[in-house]
Amino acid sequence: MSKSSTPRRRRGSARPTLTQVAEAAGVSSITVSRALNTPERVNPETRRHILATVERLGYVPNLVAGSLASASTRFIAVIVPSLANAVFIEVIQGLQETFEDAGYQILLGNTDYDLDREAQLVRTFLGWSCSALVTAGLRHSSACRSLLQQWDHPIMEMMELGEALDLNVGLDHTAAGRCMTHHLLSRGYRQIVYVGARMAEDYRAGMRYAGHREVLEDAELAAPLLDLARLGSLELGALALDQVLATHPRADAIHFANDDLATGALLHAQRLGIGVPKDIAIAGFNGLPLGQQVTPRLTTIRSPRQRMGQLAAEQLLARLAGEPVTLRQDVGFTLLPGDSS
Amino acid sequence: MSKSSTPRRRRGSARPTLTQVAEAAGVSSITVSRALNTPERVNPETRRHILATVERLGYVPNLVAGSLASASTRFIAVIVPSLANAVFIEVIQGLQETFEDAGYQILLGNTDYDLDREAQLVRTFLGWSCSALVTAGLRHSSACRSLLQQWDHPIMEMMELGEALDLNVGLDHTAAGRCMTHHLLSRGYRQIVYVGARMAEDYRAGMRYAGHREVLEDAELAAPLLDLARLGSLELGALALDQVLATHPRADAIHFANDDLATGALLHAQRLGIGVPKDIAIAGFNGLPLGQQVTPRLTTIRSPRQRMGQLAAEQLLARLAGEPVTLRQDVGFTLLPGDSS
């Protein structure tokens, strides 16, 4: 009949809690909390004693509990469309370095170029009360967009420039496309095929194509397009070269959507004994180290990827610190004329 | 004099809570919780009504609170030494795919080959009550080791095989080193230089060197070593070739610690007009696509990286589901004899 003999216990983990540390140290729990989080607000002697007790008990703070109480997780959500692309890896590296030094933890999400998946990831990340969110690109599903609009934390949209929700760091892909095609025209090429991969999803490649086409139309030239159904890679670049040779025998240049494809084609041309740029010129985009090591050196456009990640992180940290920030930042690009064009 | 007129409010965020959804739907909060987490335990009609209310209010569950209450986060901590190396990226991809499908979120940590940083990351990740932890390698600082030993969740140590704390998926790097050097000997090379990068930290490259040296010592040959001070890359491989040619003019083969270095050297040889393998043979390790696209095709050893990540994730999921698992799993490796040796 006893009601309260066993007062309903939860399965507490074996790990010591703040309160236990406080008891062992003979202080109140808030003092332990302060000793760990704002040490300057605790008497040095008390602090030493508390830290020794923490050490002795092997106390590891429960960050979940702390986050709930303080309504803040030092998480930064980072959403990218792919991990298979070196570009995003370098951006992540730039973000990670800067954020880790500032004591933030990155939550990585991969959409695989699917906007619904992005919305799903955003939901999850909002649920974790992230301090800020970084995402690649300005295009989102409407569900995703409305979630983000209601959110009251900094948002950074990266890679491209335009109408952003909040902060924006990137470059002008249409201009990059124009730039490369101007270059190819100046070298005398006239039959230029543009080759992309999954361009409906990798729409930034599509923007570069738009710039490319614009320039060719101004010159009253055709702008044939080959859009491959798989994700860009070296192997796919080789395949693309075969396909272009078969379908556009008179092509004198190929403008690839990225360096992976371009380098794949270049190496394949080497295997086939096709002269680059004598028989056909090849150009890429990104400025990956690989393209600069092959012979002939790849003509490409360098995008400051790691810098973009760093800058994004710095802007967000400034915003989180309440400092004023530039909303839109153009990181630009550089034409790297190689020997493949 | 009124004490309770303003009963001490916390800054609640504007977002609706479970309780508010429950009130709006006219049920208790636990019913809303169940409708979202274990829908089959709620009457279909009630559930529909609750989900509509959730939608209407734009409710996003606070996962931090849920995790505190349930003492579980569905986080998987993943610790790698570097993001600059394609190998770890592929492993992460393998992990991510499998875990994301199972509803887990990856917490990524980068040690930059620093064991103290690893220990620090482990502390943080334990603080987040991760469901499991994955780390690259079997070597840890003693602080890290003791933290992990006390931890009562699954731990996966990847990449190499040996005395593990818990689960272990990887391959035998010493054997891989032996395998490649056997191959080079069988092709007739006798003056083989081994080239690694930061081998004190990338000690798995050191293990491959150990296997390499073992084989050469059995054949009563010298095993000269060049250990570069920077992280492996294509550029560094080119530099390494120069250095080997200068310091070991009689070398007839170079056994590189990885494909990046090897391919960099191979492409550089091409620029210098040095014949591969006529003047000098080149071998790598990893089996990256790049090495298979260059001419001559790179002789290398393929490690099943993505598979390793997948397998690690599968083993951990099985363990988390309480199923029995194999503690140590050898994923093996395959010699890919190319035309560079």
Add this chain to the structure above:
DNA sequence: AAAAAGGATGTTAGCGCTAACATGACAGCG
């Protein structure tokens, strides 16, 4: 010497959710 200011520590009340137990309604059954 009283008032004001500041430093160190404590008390209290949650943060938003879920585990564990409790309740009530109804079906099946000998």
Add this chain to the structure above:
DNA sequence: CGCTGTCATGTTAGCGCTAACATCCTTTTT
């Protein structure tokens, strides 16, 4: 017709921590 079982829902009590306010004591100021 009471017993047991099952389903749907509710009540209660935290999870482990920190924000906000309170207290006490020491210094500084005038």
